Amino acid sequence: MNPPCDLCGLDTGLKPFPLPTPAGEKLFCCEGCRGIYQMLHQIEEAPPPPAPESPPRSQP
Numbered sequence: 514m515n516p517p518c519d520l521c522g523l524d525t526g527l528k529p530f531p532l533p534t535p536a537g538e539k540l541f542c543c544e545g546c547r548g549i550y551q552m553l554h555q556i557e558e559a560p561p562p563p564a565p566e567s568p569p570r571s572q573p
């Protein structure tokens with residue numbers, strides 16, 4: 514038995530569409546569901562690298 518899609522609840526089948534999130538990996542039945550979930554939760558698939566050290570702001 515396959516896990517249900519995290520968006521619509523349908524069977525994710527043999528090739529689920531995974532999406533790593535801060536709350537753990539989510540699985541979706543199709544790219545559409547994954548895209549919608551990603552959009553709803555503002556999840557970036559590849560988080561940007563940490564910004565380089567920025568100079569401290571001393572001015573108000």
Ligand SMILES: [Zn+2]
Pocket residue numbers: 518519520521522523541542543546
């Ligand atoms: Zn789905």
